[in-house]
Amino acid sequence: MSHPEPVARRMYDLVEPIGLVPYFADESDEALMALGLRNPWDAYFAGRAAPLGRTVPAEVVHAIFYNFAPGEVARHLPRVWDLTTPEAALAARERGCVAGMRRVLGELADDPRVARAGDVLVKAAISAPVEGRALFAALRALPVPQEPVARLWHAATLLREHRGDGHTAALLTEGVGGTEAHVLHALSADMPAKDFGRVWHLPEAQLNAVIDGMRARGLVGTDGWLTADGRATKDRVEALTDRLAEAPYTVLSPGDLDRLVADLEPISAAFRAVFPM
Numbered sequence: 048m049s050h051p052e053p054v055a056r057r058m059y060d061l062v063e064p065i066g067l068v069p070y071f072a073d074e075s076d077e078a079l080m081a082l083g084l085r086n087p088w089d090a091y092f093a094g095r096a097a098p099l100g101r102t103v104p105a106e107v108v109h110a111i112f113y114n115f116a117p118g119e120v121a122r123h124l125p126r127v128w129d130l131t132t133p134e135a136a137l138a139a140r141e142r143g144c145v146a147g148m149r150r151v152l153g154e155l156a157d158d159p160r161v162a163r164a165g166d167v168l169v170k171a172a173i174s175a176p177v178e179g180r181a182l183f184a185a186l187r188a189l190p191v192p193q194e195p196v197a198r199l200w201h202a203a204t205l206l207r208e209h210r211g212d213g214h215t216a217a218l219l220t221e222g223v224g225g226t227e228a229h230v231l232h233a234l235s236a237d238m239p240a241k242d243f244g245r246v247w248h249l250p251e252a253q254l255n256a257v258i259d260g261m262r263a264r265g266l267v268g269t270d271g272w273l274t275a276d277g278r279a280t281k282d283r284v285e286a287l288t289d290r291l292a293e294a295p296y297t298v299l300s301p302g303d304l305d306r307l308v309a310d311l312e313p314i315s316a317a318f319r320a321v322f323p324m
Contacts, residue, residue, distance in 0.1 A: 054304060055292035059210065061311040062168070064318035065148075066207030068200060069094055069140060071322040072147025078139040082131040089130075092123040094140040097133035098185035101125065111181050113215045114225040116249055141192065144200045152196075152317050160310040162195035167299065167307045168202035172209065174298040180212035199314075206295060213291030217284045222264075226257045231266070234273045235281045 069075040070091070079090035096108050105121040112120065127136075149156045169191055177184035186205050192198045218228050226246060233243035241247055246254055261267040266277035273281070296304065 055289045061315045065203035074147035075143035078143030093127040093136040097136040101128040164310040165199035171295040172205035175295040183209040210292040214288045217287035
């Protein structure tokens with residue numbers, strides 16, 4: 048069903064705070080590290096890559112995740128699978144995320160709106176085609192939890208990775224590489240790239256080489272900030288990402304969407320109040 052206006056950006060604003068639970072709620076890392084993992088980045092890669100299975104090489108995970116610097120994935124995969132299994136990591140991640148969600152939501156966790164929103168988001172997520180979306184397809188193959196909080200988190204994760212796969216396609220369309228994507232995002236928010244959380248740890252020479260490459264293509268100016276072409280590129284990436292994220296919501300009627308937005312607003316607000324978004 049088509050809608051009078053695109054809904055993907057509005058749903059991103061509401062769903063993304065739930066999808067970020069594994070990365071901002073300590074309970075997720077704690078549950079994964081209890082399996083014997085060494086650090087939070089082990090937990091990150093074990094939890095997020097688990098749907099792909101243990102035999103997928105680090106090079107393939109690097110390609111799918113797209114925005115990690117060369118060698119970063121290989122520091123954790125496949126080593127984490129010597130310490131635990133993908134099945135155990137999936138269960139621990141879900142268990143930790145549910146615990147984190149219940150902490151943040153408090154009494155709202157058992158509100159009927161959580162169950163309603165989870166059911167509608169699952170309907171939307173599983174309706175989307177999987178072609179060209181490797182990580183979404185891997186998640187889509189997993190069983191959908193029945194417990195309402197877990198179901199809502201799972202649906203949000205499906206939609207987040209569906210959008211993420213589309214975002215990668217949008218970046219590729221514009222010729223923006225993985226590390227460049229972080230630089231583009233940081234500079235578009237008027238933040239020096241060296242201060243951005245996902246690239247600040249890179250060696251200075253490595254980060255400068257990325258910025259120099261963007262400068263040579265006219266995306267970054269001699270002053271170190273985005274040029275008009277750079278900002279236009281960022282705008283096109285975001286616009287295409289939104290268009291590619293529309294598919295799940297076409298199965299929902301305008302009434303479904305209105306009810307979903309109303310149910311999600313207090314839930315999303317609770318996470319936005321505690322997560323550094």
